[in-house]
Amino acid sequence: MGTSLTPDFWRLFAVLLVIFTAATVVTSALLDALIVRMLRHRRPAVHRNATADRFERHLAHH
Template sequence: MGTSLTPEFWERFALLLIAATAVTFVLAALFDALALRRQLRHTHRPPIEPVAPPRAPHRPRNGNHRTSVHG
């Protein structure tokens, strides 16, 4: 039950092999570029520092003055 592989088979096989190799190289380059971009983005970010809430301005008080209830 031996079947011979025809020249048409080898032509299609070669074309599909070249196409698959090209797609593999293109996808590998794309994923490498995306990984490099992601890595560079994370390394160049400044460290996150906690921000203190703004403080109310200081008003000097007299010792004999009481704070108003109305504002």
């Protein structure tokens, strides 16, 4: 006994595909923003110290 895929099925399939695709994109963007914010929050102290150390070493050699 074969079943055919009706136009209603394809309509629902398209709607669900769009909804889940949008949810995936939004979730990905939110997680990316959260990770970038976390990395920027940690980086300034380490980055400033490393830059200052390099600058001081540069001055010491010249």
